Amino acid sequence: MAELRLNITMSLDGYVAGPHPGLEAPLGVGGEALHEWAFAQRSFRAAHGMQGGATGPSDDVAAEWIEGIGATIMGRNMFGGGPGPWGDDPWRGWWGDDPPFHTPVFVLTHHPREPLEMAGGTTFHFVTDGIEAALERAVDAAGGRDVALGGGARAVQQYLAAGLVDDMQIHVVPVLLGGGSRLFEDTGEIGARYRLVRSVAAPAVTHHRYRREDPGGA
Amino acid sequence: MAELRLNITMSLDGYVAGPHPGLEAPLGVGGEALHEWAFAQRSFRAAHGMQGGATGPSDDVAAEWIEGIGATIMGRNMFGGGPGPWGDDPWRGWWGDDPPFHTPVFVLTHHPREPLEMAGGTTFHFVTDGIEAALERAVDAAGGRDVALGGGARAVQQYLAAGLVDDMQIHVVPVLLGGGSRLFEDTGEIGARYRLVRSVAAPAVTHHRYRREDPGGA
Numbered sequence: 426m427a428e429l430r431l432n433i434t435m436s437l438d439g440y441v442a443g444p445h446p447g448l449e450a451p452l453g454v455g456g457e458a459l460h461e462w463a464f465a466q467r468s469f470r471a472a473h474g475m476q477g478g479a480t481g482p483s484d485d486v487a488a489e490w491i492e493g494i495g496a497t498i499m500g501r502n503m504f505g506g507g508p509g510p511w512g513d514d515p516w517r518g519w520w521g522d523d524p525p526f527h528t529p530v531f532v533l534t535h536h537p538r539e540p541l542e543m544a545g546g547t548t549f550h551f552v553t554d555g556i557e558a559a560l561e562r563a564v565d566a567a568g569g570r571d572v573a574l575g576g577g578a579r580a581v582q583q584y585l586a587a588g589l590v591d592d593m594q595i596h597v598v599p600v601l602l603g604g605g606s607r608l609f610e611d612t613g614e615i616g617a618r619y620r621l622v623r624s625v626a627a628p629a630v631t632h633h634r635y636r637r638e639d640p641g642g643a
Numbered sequence: 644m645a646e647l648r649l650n651i652t653m654s655l656d657g658y659v660a661g662p663h664p665g666l667e668a669p670l671g672v673g674g675e676a677l678h679e680w681a682f683a684q685r686s687f688r689a690a691h692g693m694q695g696g697a698t699g700p701s702d703d704v705a706a707e708w709i710e711g712i713g714a715t716i717m718g719r720n721m722f723g724g725g726p727g728p729w730g731d732d733p734w735r736g737w738w739g740d741d742p743p744f745h746t747p748v749f750v751l752t753h754h755p756r757e758p759l760e761m762a763g764g765t766t767f768h769f770v771t772d773g774i775e776a777a778l779e780r781a782v783d784a785a786g787g788r789d790v791a792l793g794g795g796a797r798a799v800q801q802y803l804a805a806g807l808v809d810d811m812q813i814h815v816v817p818v819l820l821g822g823g824s825r826l827f828e829d830t831g832e833i834g835a836r837y838r839l840v841r842s843v844a845a846p847a848v849t850h851h852r853y854r855r856e857d858p859g860g861a
Contacts, residue, residue: 437851438657439656443834454834597655597815597849599839599842600834601827601834603831603832603835607657608656614822615819616818616822626844631849633655
C-alpha cells in the first residue's frame with residue numbers, strides 16, 4: 426500500500442519559510458538557512474545533480490527521504506509564481522529545466538493549467554479539485570511506490586488535518602526566524618495520531634520521524 | 644550585570660502546555676509529557692526535594708539552569724489559581740508549602756495581593772505594574788545573581804518582544820500536542836537578535852541555548 430510521506434524542515438520557532446517571501450527571497454528572510462543541512466548531504470546533492478557532499482546520519486536521513494518515491498505533491502506556494510491565474514507566460518517552477526523530483530508532481534492550485542513536462546522525468550500536473558483528488562492521482566502515478574508531500578505549510582496542514590499523512594520526518598534547524606509560514610497550525614488533534622519512531626541528532630539539525638498510529642485512515 | 648535567563652520546555656509542534664488546561668490537568672492534555680525529562684534529572688529532583696535521578700548531558704543542563712539564580716519571574720498562568728481577583732482564600736501556587744524556587748518569585752498579575760511567604764526561601768510577590776517593573780524588582784532582589792524567567796507562554800512572549808531576555812534555553816521534546824499554549828507567537832524580530840551557542844542532544848529532549856547578540860538592550 427502506497428504511503429504519503431512528509432519531509433520538511435522547520436526552524437526552532439516553527440516556521441518552514443521566513444517572513445516577507447518574494448521572488449528574491451522565495452523562502453523569506455532567513456529561510457535559506459533551513460536548507461543548508463540538506464544541501465550539504467551527498468544523497469540530496471546527487472538528486473539535485475550536484476557532486477560531493479557529506480555522508481553520515483543526516484545523509485542517511487536524506488537518502489531515505491528520496492528512496493522509493495514515485496510521485497510528489499506540493500502546494501502552489503512551493504511551486505511558486507505568485508497567486509492567481511497563470512497568465513500567458515506561466516511560471517515553470519523554481520528548479521530550472523531539470524527539476525530534482527524525477528517523478529510526476531501534483532501541484533495544488535485553484536487555477537487550471539495543462540501539464541508541464543520537464544527534463545529528467547518530472548512532469549508538473551496542476552490539480553484543482555482538492556487534496557484528496559491530488560493524492561488519488563499521485564498514488565496512481567506512483568505505481569506502487571510512495572508519494573512525497575513537500576510544502577508549503579498550508580498544503581501540509583491540510584493533509585495533516587485530513588489524517589492523510591502516513592509518515593513524517595520533521596527536520597528541526599535551531600535557527601529563529603521570528604515569523605513566516607508556520608508549519609503546525611490548524612492541524613487538528615495530531616497528538617494522539619502520531620507516534621515518534623526515531624530522533625536523530627546531527628550537527629545543526631535534529632531529525633524526528635513519526636508514524637501514523639492507524640494507517641488505515643482517520 | 645544580572646541577566647534574565649529563560650528556561651522552558653516546548654513540544655515539537657511549539658507548545659509549552661497542551662490544550663484544555665484546568666485544575667486536573669494544569670499543563671493541558673498531554674502537557675505532562677513535556678516535563679518528564681526534567682523530573683528524571685538528579686539536579687532538578689534535588690531542587691524539588693526528591694532523591695535520585697539521572698546524571699548526564701540533560702542533568703548538566705538542568706543544573707546550569709538552576710545555578711546562580713537569585714530571583715524568579717513568572718506569569719499568572721504559571722502561578723495558577725485561574726484568572727481574575729484572588730478572592731478570600733487565595734491560591735498558593737502549584738508547589739505545596741516548600742516550592743522549588745528558594746528565591747523571591749515575582750508573579751505578573753493584574754490583581755494586587757500581599758506577598759506570600761512560603762517555606763524554603765520562596766516568597767511570592769505579586770506585581771501589577773508590568774514586565775519591566777517586575778524585572779527591576781527581581782534584579783534588585785537577586786542581589787547580583789541572575790533572574791530566572793519561567794512561563795507561561797504569554798509572559799515569555801512579552802519579555803522576548805521587549806528584548807529583555809539575555810539567555811534562553813529551549814528544551815524541545817518531540818511530542819506533538821496538537822494545540823495549547825504556543826511559545827513563539829508575537830515575539831517580534833527575534834531572528835536577528837539571538838545567536839545559537841549550543842545544542843545538546845539527549846534521549847527524548849534536545850537542549851538549544853541562545854544568547855542575545857546585544858546584551859546592552861533592544
